[in-house]
Amino acid sequence: MRLIVSADTHLGSPIRSAALRNPLLGEGLKQASLDTFRGIVDLAISEDADALVLAGDIFDNDFPDLKSRAFLITQLARAADAGVSSVLIRGNHDALIDHAVHGDLGLDIHLLHKGNPSVEISGVMFHGLSFDKNHVADSFLPDYPAPVAGRTNVGLMHTSLGGSPGHDPYAPCSEQDLFAHGYDIWCLGHIHMPFERTSGSMVAIMPGIPQPRHYGERFGGSVAVVTLGDGAPQVARRDVGHLRFVEAKLDLTECVDQSDVLDVIGAALKDAQDSVHVTAARLQVITARHTAEDIHALATELLEGIDRVFLDKVKASPPPNLNNDHVDDLSRLMREEAQEAGFQQASAEVLEELRGVLPPTVRDVLSADVLTELLDDAINEVSLSLHGMDVE
Amino acid sequence: MRLNRLDLTRYGRFKDAQITMPKPQGDASDVTLIYGPNEAGKSTAFTAYLEVLFGMKARDHPYDFRFKRSDLLVGAELEFPTHGPMVVQRNGKKTQSLLDDQGRPIDDTFLSAALHGLGRDDYVERFSLNDEGLRQGGARIAAAQGDLGQLLHAGVSGLTTIAATLDQMTARADRFHKKGGRGTSLKVAKDRLTEIGQQLRAARLTPDRDRALVAAKDKAQAVFDAADSTLGTARLREAACQAAQVWFDRTEDIRLIDMKLAEFPEGPDLRKGAAEAVARLVAIMSEKSLRMTEAAENLEKLTKIIDDNPVDPLADVLADELAQLDRHLIDGAPLLARAATAASDLGKRIKDRDELGAQIDQILTALDMADVPVASSVLTSRELEDLALAAQAVVTCQNDAVTTADAVAFAQDQQGDAPAEPQDLSHLQTTWDAWPAVADISATEATAASETARLANAVAGLPATWKDLIDAGLPARETLADVSRSLATTVAELATAQAESEKQGTTYALAQAKRQADEATPAAIDATATAQTRRARDATWAAHRNGLSTETATAFETAMHVDDDAQASFAAGADARGQLATARRDEAAALVLRDSAQDRLDRATETHREVTAQSAALASALGLAPETSPTAFTERHTALSQAAEIAAKSSNATAGFNAQSARRSAALADMALASKAVGIECADSDLPSRIQAALTLQESVRQTWARWTRAQETITALKVKADHATSQKDAADQTLAALTHALPLAGRTAADIINALPTLRNLGQLQAEHDKLSLRIEALENAIAQLDGSAQRIMAMSGEGYDPDVSSLTIIEQARSRVTSAERTTLRRTEAQERHADATNARKLAESAITIAQDELADWFKGQGAEDATPTARIALLSERDVLRNARNTHETTRDSARAAVKTDLFEDELGVLPDASRAAAVQQLLDDAQEARDLALGAHREAIRVHQEAFDADDRSDLATEQATILEEIRAEAQHAAVARLGVLAAKGALRRLASERRTTMLRDVENAFVAITAPAWSSVDVWSQSEGEKLVGVQPDGSVVPVEMMSTGTMGQLYFALRVAGYRTFARDFGPLPMILDDIMETFDDVRAKAALQLCSDIGRSGQAIIFTHHAHLVDLARDTISGVNIVEMPR
Secondary structure (H helix, E strand, O other): OEEEEEOOOOEOOOOOOHHHHOHHHHHHHOOHHHHHHHHHHHHHHHOOOOEEEEEOOOEOOOOOOHHHHHHHHHHHHHHHHOOOEEEEEOOOOOHHHOHHHHOOOOOOEEEOEOOEOEEEEOOEEEEEOOOOOOOOOOOOHHHOOOOOOOOOEEEEEEOOOOOOOOOOOOOOOOHHHHHHOOOOEEEEEOOOOOEEEEEOOEEEEEOOOOOOOOHHHOOOOEEEEEEOOOOOOEEEEEEOOOEEEEEEEEEOOOOOOHHHHHHHHHHHHHHOOOOOOEEEEEEEEEOOOOOHHHHHHHHHHHHOOOOOEEEEEEEEEOOOOOOOOOOOHHHHHHHHHHHOHHHHHHHHHHHHHHHHHOOHHHHHHHOHHHHHHHHHHHHHHHHHHHHHHHHO | OEEEEEEEEEEOOEEEEEEEOOOOOOOOOOEEEEEOOOOOOHHHHHHHHHHHHHOOOOOOOOOOOOOOHHHOEEEEEEEEOOOEEEEEEEEOOOOOOEEEOOOOEOOHHHHHHHOOOOOHHHHHHHHEEEHHHHHHHHHHHHHHOOEHHHHHHHHHHOOOOHHHHHHHHHHHHHHHOOOOOOOOHHHHHHHHHHHHHHHHHHHOOOHHHHHHHHHHHHHHHHHHHHHHHHHHHHHHHHHHHHHHHHHHHHHHHHHHHHHHHOOOOOOOOOOOOHHHHHHHHHHHHHHHHHHHHHHHHHHHHHHHHHHHOOOOOOHHHHHHHHHHHHOOEEOOEEHHHHHHHHHHHHHHHHHHHHHHHHHHHHHHHHOOOOOOOHHHHOOOHHHHHHHHHHHHHHHHHHHHHHHHHHHHHHHHHHOOOOOOOOOOOHHHHHHHHHHHHHHOOHHHHHHHHHHHHHHHHHOOOOOOOHHHHHHHOOOOHHHHHHHHHHHHHHHHHHHHHHHHHHHHHHHHHHHHHHHHHHHHOHHHOOHHHHHHHHHHHHHHHHHHHHHOOHHHHHHHHHHHHHHHHHHHHHHHOHHHHHHHHHHHHHHHHHHHHHHHHHHHHHHHHHHHHHHHHHHHHHHHHOOOOOOOOHHHHHHHHHHHHHHHHHHHHHHHHHHHHHHHHHHHHHHHHHHHHHHHHOOOOOOHHHHHHHHHHHHHHHHHHHHHHHHHHHHHHHHHHHHHHHHHHHHHHHHHHHHHHHHHOOOOOOOOOHHHHHHHHHHHHHHHHHHHHHHHHHHHHHHHHHHHHHHHHHHHHHHHHOOOOOOOOOOHHHHHHHHHHHHHHHHHHHHHHHHHHHHHHHHHHHHHHHHHHHHHHHHHHHHHOOOOOOOOOOHHHHHHHHHHHHHHHHHHHHHHHHHHHHHHOOOHHHHHHHHHHOOOOOHHHHHHHHHHHHHHHHHHHHHHHHHHHHHHHHHHHOOOOHHHHHHHHHHHHHHHHHHHHHHHHHHHHHHHHHHHHHHHHHHHHHHHHHHHHHHHHHHOOOOOEEEEEEEOOEEEEEEEOOOOOEEEHHHOOHHHHHHHHHHHHHHHHHHHHHHHOOOOEEEEOOOOOOOHHHHHHHHHHHHHHHHHOOEEEEEOOHHHHHHHHHHOOOOEEEEOOO
8 A cells, every 4th residue: 555645735825935026936836835735646646546644734724715625625536536545634724624614525535533533445544633623732642543453554643742842732742652552654744844753663754844835844845655565664755845945055255356256156056956946045154244135136146047046035144253353343342232231221122113013923033032143143234234335 | 463575476477576675773663665667566466465364366366367376376474473584475275375485384373363363354454555445435434424433443444334334224224114104115015915915805715704605695595585485476466466457358348349249230250351352353343444445545546656657668778878888987987977077187187298208308417318218217116225225335334444444553552562471370379279288287296295195194004015915905894894703703602612512511421420320220120121031031931941950940040030120120110210211311312412512612613713714814914913803904904995095096196297297298399399380489488478479469460461362352353354344345346336337327436326316216206107197198088089989879879860069978968867767767657556456455354354353252242231332331341340259259368368367366356356446556566566675685695696606716816825925024034134234233333432432542642643744734633522422523723623524625534534544553553463554555646745744654653563655656755765764665576
């Protein structure tokens, strides 16, 4: 038996990158989540899979639209017509597939939940429980059915596993407990970074988000293909994302003139190029005299000659080993000033004023927690701008 | 740090050049003025100094035009406070480019520490100043508005854009967001987000929205169902009302019709079409009677016409004569038509012909051809055209011949002597093209040396035979691991086997002893032994019975006792026998185990011996003692492998170097040979430059030669053209002569012929017209004779005599009138005869039709009353009767149908209220109200369905969601930038206030001294004003008046900037120790007084550290000598 395992498709949720300000890219990727899902179904059909497993967060609560549900049904029906059954559970974003409200999804599309936690497909048992509300703080594991003896048992669970600092736990569950439950395979969802864990012949798969929506999800972009046979399940990865995010680090400190700078930036951008995917590159630049704005302008110009690479963001920072504050009065005194209580009060007020006028969804960018980091950037920015402008 | 000397070893145009900066003597200021004219290489020297300190530019080096970048080498003698003087060099390598005077690499951190961590750009900003920098600095610090912190910062750092930087950062933050700002990017973005939010809300079908839409749809459906039902009831009521009214009205109509029918005649209903048939028959009879009357009158009139138009006997013969005359044509027109004008026309034509003859004679006389017959003088248009072309060709060819001859003469005058012919430098070019690839061998040389050194390092700890070991082939690393692992395994196995063997030996010995002990026990005897004792007893008994002797008796007794004991022991020894059997099994098992352990020990011993031998062999292969433990193999193997690898690389590098050297020599030899072939002979070192020059000039020489050659080819072509024009002219002359040979024009020139051509063309035309007129005159004369003949024949036919005084035309016209009159008479008579026959026939037909109509009429009225009435009145009466009968039937049918079509109860209700004039309106009103209510409900329901469907069918607005996300990302990024900018400005302003406070004590006096020194006597001091926004520097003039910095002139501002830089230099020198300050022609635009003051400031720098002044102004040299005591004057090397 062959399974295609995915999760966290977040249908309808857009890509968040300044790179999409490019009209061609924006137009091409406006339906990236839907296009990627369509690609997953194509893959399931072309791989002659027996089942497509979706471990929750198929939709996105921030983008609720019944048209997305219609899209899901159309695609899964297409898979069913080709002989691929679908098994899915609801994650914390999936009110749109609440069977109690909206009804069943169709033939050979199995939504597993407390009232219907198991289904058998070609002799393999699939077990899963769905979120009935947006947040569940307790483990689902005790409610999962016991494994059926003599059968391969596949579990679907949407869980934050052990959790991570700063993030709420969602149906938390330890990996040890999962493996102890006795299923052969766990198909997990919720964590967007893909990984696999094994214990003996058992395997737990976190397929990750199939289409990264921003730089923070840059490790996603694939689904898992699981082959069940004699022995331990075999897991392979297939790229399905249309856009990938990459980090490009470059160092301009050795550049003597603009020509050198252009060469280094151009080389980094070309390195980011991929023959298949469109790439949004985030430049992490070490420089003593270029602002992010300067580099952004140069990179934008260079990108006109480089296909399929777009600029996500530029971050400029001074060389980490640069320590000439003793001869640079301004940098030294700015750092001293930044330690003053009065200055910190004034800084907090500046930050609060700006924060207050931002749309609520982005206010976190100027939270008090980041003041120290912003101050550091501010001192660097003055220095970079000053040197950069004087060079002109 | 002090720069004692700059070495331009291979750099730019310099080779082995030096610039020495001697140390000052005594208390003299450390100032070196380096003089050199423009293009002497001052900028080159400054760049070289920077590259000594900070390394060479990685790509596109500006000074690698004489030496390749890989060959560039600069150096300096630098004097450090802690180390004293030291020579350093810098080459173009990417790493280890800083060398000592012996060419050994030095760590760059050494220089970096001496430069206090300053980078190249930092150094240039702080320790160099040129004229442009001075002017720009002066202009830029104006933006500081006198802010003391900003000005002192400019002095210390050399950075002059702090004000502009802070302004830009503030502007950037303001562009994102500013209180009350309308066009800020944040405002624009938020507005757009609001729009997008509205559009997305409209486009998204959320579950809540879907629920609301479905509920609205269901509600509208219910309302519609109710309204539809009401409308149905209203419609039935309205139909019943109408039916009752119909019933009521038709019943009344029937009663009235019955009353009228009583007054009409009896009889069956008229057959269908009776009225029309009767009317038709009456009309036929009337019309036919009229036709009979008209026919009688007509017959009488036609008889009279026939009598009035008799036959003309001469008409046919006259018509034949006239027809014959009409067939005769003249000039394409009938003879008669032209006869009227022929007489007068004839005279005019004869006169015209004579005048043309006179003109022809005049022309022939004018052409001097009076004696030539006219026919010979007249040429055809083709002949005239050929003649004109030939004459014109003669004239054109003459002109061409003259023009081309002139062009040849002019071109020959313009063409000078032939220049030098270019040589073929292609071979030289080929050899030159190959040169750059092999010219530079330093890299391979360095690589070879480096690899050799690495090899020496690598083999330091190896035996002298390392190379032999490598050549013999090193064992595979896996083999070493296998043997090591095998040895460890076999040692362990051997120990285990030995222990096991000893253990099993002991076990066996114990088992053997136990078995022997058990066997020794009598009770352990077994059945076999008892059988043997019994057989022995029986045998002795048999022997005794046969012998019956004492011996046999004793033997039998003994055997009997033994057997009895054995039988007794056997009977009592079951346990002992079991114990013995166990002991024997244990012994056998122990024996097997002992033998197995011995085998294992033997195998382990053999394996250990073999593996030890392998280990010894490997140790030897690695150059180790045979007994060396395999654990040491890996390290030695690695060392030997690395040595082998490095040896291979070293060998390759050396071979590469040798090969490249050989290629370089070969390329140089090729170039020398190629050069010699084109006349270039010089030393090998000069060869590349000579070849480059020759190749550079070859294009110019080639172009000059090509231009001259092209001009020569042009002259040749012109000559060919001139010859061709001459031959063309001769051919044209011959052609003209051939054409005029047979004409009376022979001997005339082409120009004469061209002049005579119009006259000749005119002569031809005149002669043609003359001939045409002659022919016409002859035709007119013939026509007149024919006309007269015809007139005479006509007169003879009519029997009248011919009168010559009567015009022939008159006679002919009279005859034509007679013929025409006869034709008309015949026509009228014939027509009257035909019509007479027709009228007779029509009268007979009318009589017959009337009879038939009367019979049919009687049939239609069969069985009907009112016989006395005329057919028309009778049929009208009967028809009216039948109409009434039909109306009555219709009313009955209508009435029944109306009642059958509606509900009976409602019909009875409605009939019961009739007659009621307002009932129908009341019922209609009910119906209209119900219809309106239903229409409204239907509309509302359809709208609810449409809205729900529209929500499902709404366009996908992923584009909006994407734009929304993109805008939020942009806001996120811009908000960070804006916050960084605001915080940066806040921090910078605070830092500048601190700077002013921190540095004012130490720097302000230096600034004042320098400013006053360079501007005296215009300014006497500087002062500081404290203001709410910070401290502000102002200038004080000798009269005590105070001028803010921003009010100073541009020149003064530049001088203030210089003063700040001098003070900044002194501050740095005090804090960290001096570094050389490079001043590049800063006094270029100063007059002597200001220049002298500036030099004085340079002297101040020299007192704190080292000042190096570049200039190309000779007068500044003298001025410096006068101003700065002990100044060093150095000339740029040539």
